[in-house]
Amino acid sequence: MLGEVLDAFGTLHLRSFVDCTLGAAGHSAAIIEAHRELELYVGMDVDPAVHDEARARIERLLAEDSRGSSLEAYTHVRNFKYIKSVLGGVDENLLAVGVDGILMDLGMSSMQVDDSGRGFSVLSDGPLDMRMNPQASLTAEDILNSWPESEVGKILRDYGEESNWHFLQKQIVKARASVGLHSTSDLVNLVRRASGRSGGREGWIKTATRVFQALRIAVNDELQTLEDALYACFDCLSSGGRLVVISFHSLEDRIVKQTFLDMIEKPEGDDDKGEISSGPSLLATESEAETWSKNRVQGRQGIVLTKRPITPTKEEEKLNHRCRSAKLRVLQKI
Template identity: 65%
Template sequence: MSRPNTRSKNKRQRQGDDVDNTTEIWRKIHKTGGITEEDINQLYMIWKPVCSGCRVNAKDNPNCFCALVPPPNGSRKSGLWMKTSDFVESLGPDPTKDLRASASSPAGLTNLGATCYANSILQCLYMNKSFREGIFSVEPEVLQQQPVLNQLVRLFVPLPEPFQNCFHIFIPIRSSATSTKKQKQKSALAKEKRRTRSDKDFDMDAVMDRSESRHHFPVMLAEVLDVFSNLSLTSFVDCTLGAAGHSSAVINGHAELKYFVGMDVDPVAHNMAQARINSVVEKQLDGGVKVFTLLRNFRHIKSALRETGDERLVDGSIDGILMDLGMSSMQVDNPQRGFSVLADGPLDMRMDPQASLKAEDILNSWPESEVGRVLRDFGEESNWRNLQKKIVQARLDGGLHSTTDLLNLIRRVTPAMKGGRQGWIKTATRVFQALRIAVNDELKTLEDSLYSCFDCLSPGGRLAVISFHSLEDRIVKQTFLDIIKGSEDESCDNSDLRKVSDEIKEKEAWIKHVINGSNGIILTKRPITPSAEEEKLNRRSRSAKLRVIQKV
């Protein structure tokens, strides 16, 4: 005897379960061209019970605003986000009352005609940070003209405080914009206190005249000229010639200049600068400047000055020295040099083409711990462990041999939530910086060179350094303090030195705060940064910081 089928014995029968009934409603609407209130109730399941404080929220009851809010533990039940009763009291407006147009209208999300499917769509919108921030940044007047967006704001705004903090939502609309604006102002003010923004007018025409290339402009040109303007500059050394934009301006601005020494480790930049400097000198009426251009790293400044063979350029006789630590646009824009994250090229990154170490060697042969140290210390990359692991794993598949190979790896490793394209590009920029610093031993070279350059200065001579990232600037700042044997929080007791520094500040308006020491004076307690206009017209100057020290 066969056993009776009891599969649907206890199955709950609900209104609207009959698919044929729904089909008949659509056929009737299509045939008659009209729709009744009963049709709407049937199609959109408005007959279902309204929200009861999230305690009955389930897939069978989508009429609940709280379904949007994920619980702290992230668990899901019955296909929708569920909330525990602990948060019921902190929900704000009651979805069953405050979010209903009338007693007969549906509750919660069904104010938009939301069913379980619509609930999930709105849930996805809510979980999208960009959408949340965007919708809460719209002005109320605009929202009133957009009924759907206005309704979404009304639905999202009653979230409890714990979830506001969790998802970083800006609510309410007015106060959120004000709060964000105040935070930005506070952050900007704190940043301004750590620097002195230049108040010089940015003369684009003058900068273009000093530029050999239309794509490369000397950074903070007016500010550099100010540093040396009140000196009797008979000898000047440019440790990083580049396109000779700064040097040509200094030569033109100092008729008393007798000796010019330019150094660069890049042969292409050296040849270009040599031709430009010679052209500038030839145009002078007296032609009294003796020019030496050397293909040398600035860490060898002392031996380079001896190579000139002129006794008047020995240690302790130079009136002005400039170090521009930024990369020239000619280097960045040449894909074959491997410096750019925007172009495919070999993983080279050598400033000196004669050097043996390449970025490719670091990625494919250095120990895993050393690769991680480079990314962590030189790139200040927070995701260095994961990158280190993936770089070493890539060696099993042949290694990394081009910038595109490295960029593809970075794109795969960078978490998707970290700003999309901008997120992985910022990570790539930090990785490329780390590799470039390691290949060229930039930080150690910089520290050693600062001491050597200061030794080469004559009494009253000045050393100006333009840095472009925090690692460089930190070294310049600390080395300057060590050179003068002073501290940023100390005031020198030597009245003569203080008198000298006071006289300097009176004569030169660009000097705001100084630090006195037994061996010298730091003329920029806070670094000088480009003017707002220069940052706008030359975006590569945004991170530039100028620090100056004078020998006594």
């Protein structure tokens, strides 16, 4: 959703920008190239390998950039929930002033998915790892083989939204009582057997995808980390600054939607039905107002510019099937 991200920041005079999820640095590179006025760039990623690849790309881009040293660029191997300490380390006055743009792309990097040794892919054999941060201690194998049965079931039900969670829970406990579950293939084969003939190959793959999602969320404490990070990012925004978040499943999107409404302090009595105008525009002129932000939610502390999330176009889905579930939301601080 590169075009949509550029649109979300397009009308801003972007002097400072933070990419909380570097990935392959595609978004960062595009923002740096599109905003010639940019003076400060900060990139973050919890995965050291991903960070190093992204850092190299940013360095190559800056080496070819005519702005020379006028753009200060920093990258850090840190979880985005630590954005305040990262920015404070860059410039102790930065938190008081705030930054103009912050991006969070919650999707996994292709480098992570395609590396079978990370254990994220349903279709590749590898260890049951699933750690975003390789230095963290908890793995998916730990959860499957040693966590209480009720906790395993709760993860499948709440984080995977899996309707067959109870039967899968029983099968996991049965498997770990014998040889255990030690590879992604072990887990996929268990799901395939548990799914039987229902839905064919597509059926068990969808179930396995939900199971993998549930474990990944639990291993990385993703939902609580996301909520904490959203509040931290909002605190780091300048007046008129924007926070753009791309989520990839309903649990994330619900947290982003509700947290945005909480952060802007939407007045009591305003529900989420019907059209809600933003009131006075924070944009330079009404003619610059983005077409996707016509219906907004006004609050005391900010404006949710995407009352309904932006989703990929059919053309983009054809080019990149991994983006088909993406939802982009934008918040602007007053």
